Each structure stands twice: as structure tokens, then as C-alpha cells.
Amino acid sequence: MHKNSFKKVWGVPIILACITIVGLVLAIEGSQTMRIFAWVLLSIPTYLTIKYGNIGFRHKTKK
Amino acid sequence: MKVTAIQKWYKVHKWTSLICTIFLLMLCLTGLPLIFHEEIEHYFDDIQDAAVLPAGALMPTKDSVVRVAKAANPNKVIQFVAWDEEEHPGQMLIGFNDSALAPPENTKNVVMDLRTAKLLQAEEPSLDFMKIMLYLHVNMFLDIPGTLFLGLMGLLAMIAVVSGVVLYVPIMKRLDFGVIRTEKSERLRWLDLHNVLSIVTLAWLSVVTITGVINTLAQPALMLWRQGQLMEMVEQYKDKPKIEAELSSLDAAISEAQKAAPGMDVSFIAYPGTAFSSNHHYAVFMKGLTPLTSRIIKPALIDAETGSFTDMKDLPWFVQAILISQPFHFGDYGGIPLKIIWAILDIAAIAVLISGLYLWFIRRKAKSDHIARLTQKESLTILALEENDA
Numbered sequence: 001m002h003k004n005s006f007k008k009v010w011g012v013p014i015i016l017a018c019i020t021i022v023g024l025v026l027a028i029e030g031s032q033t034m035r036i037f038a039w040v041l042l043s044i045p046t047y048l049t050i051k052y053g054n055i056g057f058r059h060k061t062k063k
Numbered sequence: 064m065k066v067t068a069i070q071k072w073y074k075v076h077k078w079t080s081l082i083c084t085i086f087l088l089m090l091c092l093t094g095l096p097l098i099f100h101e102e103i104e105h106y107f108d109d110i111q112d113a114a115v116l117p118a119g120a121l122m123p124t125k126d127s128v129v130r131v132a133k134a135a136n137p138n139k140v141i142q143f144v145a146w147d148e149e150e151h152p153g154q155m156l157i158g159f160n161d162s163a164l165a166p167p168e169n170t171k172n173v174v175m176d177l178r179t180a181k182l183l184q185a186e187e188p189s190l191d192f193m194k195i196m197l198y199l200h201v202n203m204f205l206d207i208p209g210t211l212f213l214g215l216m217g218l219l220a221m222i223a224v225v226s227g228v229v230l231y232v233p234i235m236k237r238l239d240f241g242v243i244r245t246e247k248s249e250r251l252r253w254l255d256l257h258n259v260l261s262i263v264t265l266a267w268l269s270v271v272t273i274t275g276v277i278n279t280l281a282q283p284a285l286m287l288w289r290q291g292q293l294m295e296m297v298e299q300y301k302d303k304p305k306i307e308a309e310l311s312s313l314d315a316a317i318s319e320a321q322k323a324a325p326g327m328d329v330s331f332i333a334y335p336g337t338a339f340s341s342n343h344h345y346a347v348f349m350k351g352l353t354p355l356t357s358r359i360i361k362p363a364l365i366d367a368e369t370g371s372f373t374d375m376k377d378l379p380w381f382v383q384a385i386l387i388s389q390p391f392h393f394g395d396y397g398g399i400p401l402k403i404i405w406a407i408l409d410i411a412a413i414a415v416l417i418s419g420l421y422l423w424f425i426r427r428k429a430k431s432d433h434i435a436r437l438t439q440k441e442s443l444t445i446l447a448l449e450e451n452d453a
Contacts, residue, residue, distance in 0.1 A: 012240040013262045020266035027397030030354025039400045048263045049411040056243045056256030
């Protein structure tokens with residue numbers, strides 16, 4: 001695959017995967033600070049699912 | 064990627080998904096209330112708060128608390144006792160059952176007041192909504208075979224995730240991240256929605272699937288531990304018959320275990336002859352004090368006849384791996400906000416499953432329409448040829 005197209009396809013997904021994994025691991029450390037960090041990080045992919053779900057389910061295809 | 068390779072991956076994705084989708088949908092739907100099982104159960108239970116005693120008041124011994132509970136359930140045996148000063152202050156949970164090895168479905172949970180030795184609640188085994196959700200999710204009421212079957216479905220789901228990631232590449236080469244083509248056709252709208260939701264939730268989906276599959280091995284792992292390490296630890300007891308006499312003091316067993324594991328707290332105590340202990344011992348499971356180490360429990364075996372300490376060993380790695388994987392499946396380790404995140408991502412997973420199913424359905428329909436059009440054309444041509452001939 002061309003280098004630019006790799007970045008184009010995988011850039012955002014890899015960043016989101018890292019955010020999710022770090023968030024999941026931080027919360028188990030148990031301190032309140034780490035929990036808040038975890039909530040902030042995990043709310044990013046969570047927000048995106050709501051956003052895209054909203055676009056995809058709301059917009060009816062115009063015929 | 065070559066077209067033939069894409070077609071192969073598409074076939075893998077289609078078939079692994081088709082087989083496991085219905086079960087994954089069931090798991091996502093039953094899992095949704097299970098995320099909040101503590102909150103839901105707490106809302107519906109009617110356990111009174113434990114009594115508040117003046118400072119310095121004498122607490123009854125755990126033995127006397129257990130004795131009161133036992134007197135109220137003369138025909139049942141105790142499988143385990145547990146307490147948690149943080150979550151349920153002043154309460155002791157006692158699990159009664161028909162026999163030491165009877166299945167957890169038949170457990171009668173008795174909640175006692177640790178400070179007054181009074182009975183707070185006795186819950187006969189019954190199948191309420193949450194238990195139906197739990198058993199559907201864990202084994203579909205089919206015991207260990209059901210659990211292992213769901214584990215197999217989880218493995219298929221993992222293959223579906225990997226093949227889906229492979230197929231994401233050729234589709235996204237010409238599209239920017241997050242574009243949902245809502246204006247062109249129904250199929251493209253659903254395809255883009257399916258792709259964007261699955262790639263955003265990819266890491267979470269993978270973690271929950273893998274830890275779920277690991278969890279399906281919990282019962283076989285427990286049996287392996289019982290027949291392996293536990294048997295070695297109680298080697299000198301192997302010819303002794305199952306303990307029948309009155310058991311030694313529970314309070315003494317607790318202090319023996321605490322002596323053996325300083326800086327640790329009691330998680331729960333399994334009674335002799337149950338799946339979590341030998342025929343002759345209390346297994347006092349000790350836990351660490353931080354949220355992370357509290358997951359890694361360690362049993363101290365106390366002779367339930369003489370009350371003396373027998374042995375204590377770390378659980379084998381495969382049991383520890385299951386214990387550590389559990390919070391990452393349940394989502395119960397980061398407070399209510401984490402549970403809400405878990406619920407939203409679970410709903411996103413349901414949307415991925417349904418959109419995938421819908422895509423398969425309309426693709427099939429498009430194919431059969433296409434074939435119908437082709438055959439129609441063909442028959443028209445044949446008709447025309449026949450007319451020419453006539």
C-alpha cells in the first residue's frame with residue numbers, strides 16, 4: 001500500500017484504538033484522577049459512535 | 064489487494080458473521096442490563112440497613128452470626144460466606160444450598176447483620192429478570208456446554224472482526240474517515256454506517272470479545288485448579304473421609320489466614336467440599352487492598368477440623384488470567400461513567416450487528432433481482448428469436 005494511503009485509511013482508527021486501550025487500562029489503576037482521565041479518553045470514541053450513528057440513522061436517502 | 068483476495072476475505076467475513084450474529088445480538092442485549100446489575104439489584108432489593116451500634120459496642124463473633132443463619136436453614140448446607148465493609152457495611156452474605164456441590168442456580172442467599180446477628184433478608188432461589196439475563200448471557204441455561212458454545216461463537220466473532228478490518232481497507236481507500244454517503248443509496252448509507260461504527264468501536268469490541276472468550280473457560284480452569292494445585296496442597300488429607308463433625312471456628316480460621324497473608328483482606332470463604340475448596344478445609348480467599356490487587360485472590364487453606372493452617376499458594380496463572388480479564392469484560396471497575404460508556408458502546412455493537420445483517424440481506428436481494436433481470440432479458444431475446452423464426 002502507498003504510504004499516504006496507509007495514513008489516510010489507518011490514521012484515525014489507530015489513534016482511536018490507542019485512546020480506547022489507554023482509557024481502559026487507566027481506569028483499573030483505581031485512583032480518582034486516573035478514573036477521570038479514563039472517562040475523558042473513553043468518551044471520545046463514545047461521542048463519535050453517537051455522532052455517526054445519528055448521521056447514519058437520521059438522514060434518509062433521497063430518492 | 065487483488066479482487067480475488069477481497070472476495071475470499073468477504074466470504075470469511077460473511078460466513079463467520081452469519082453464524083455468530085444471532086448469538087452476539089443475544090449477548091449484547093442481555094449484557095446491557097447486566098452492566099448495571101449492581102444498581103438494578105440494589106434498587107429492587109429490600110434489605111434493611113445493618114444496625115448502627117454505639118462506638119466500642121461488642122460485636123458478635125462470625126461463628127454466632129453463622130449459627131443463627133444455620134438454625135433458620137436446618138436442612139441446607141453453607142457453600143460460602145462473604146462480607147464487604149465498603150459496599151455493604153455491617154452485612155454478611157451466606158450462600159446456602161442443598162448440598163456442598165449443588166449448582167449456583169439453587170443458592171439461597173441469606174443476608175445477616177454482622178453487628179446484631181439478626182437476619183436481614185433470606186432470598187429463596189428464584190428466576191427473576193436479572194437472573195434470566197445472566198444465565199442467557201453465560202450459558203443459555205445449558206450449563207458448561209452452553210458456555211463453551213458461546214465461547215466458540217466469540218472466536219468466530221474475532222475472525223469476523225479481523226476479516227472486517229481487512230475489508231475496511233479497499234472500501235476506505237477512496238473515502239475520508241467518517242464519511243457516510245447518505246444521499247446515494249440505502250446500501251451505501253448502511254455500508255458506511257456499518258464501517259464507521261465498527262472501526263470507532265474496534266478496540267473496545269476486541270477487548271470485550273477476547274475477555275468474554277477467556278471467561279468461558281472459567282469453570283474448566285477452576286476444575287483444573289481443584290484437581291491439580293489444590294490436591295497437591297492437601298496431599299496429606301487425601302485418605303481422610305469428608306469432614307462430617309462440627310466445623311472448627313470460622314473466626315479462628317479468619318485470623319489464621321490473616322496471619323498467613325498480612326496486608327490482605329478476606330474476599331470470601333468457601334466451605335469444605337464445595338467447588339472452591341477441598342473436602343477438609345475452609346478456603347479463605349484473601350485479596351489485595353488496591354483496586355488492581357483486589358482482583359488477584361489467593362486461598363489460605365485452614366483445616367476445618369482442627370482449625371490449623373495447612374497451606375497458601377498463588378492461584379495458577381490461567382486462573383489469574385481469567386480473574387484479571389473479568390473487569391475488562393464487565394466494565395464494572397471505573398464507576399458509573401464507565402458503565403454508561405460501556406452501555407453506549409454496547410448499543411453501537413448492536414447497530415454494527417444489525418447493519419451487517421441488513422447489508423447481507425439487501426445484497427442477496429440485489430443479486431437475485433439482477434439474476435431475475437438477466438433471465439427476463441434472456442427470455443425476451445428467446446421470444447424475439449422465436450418470433451423471427453416463425
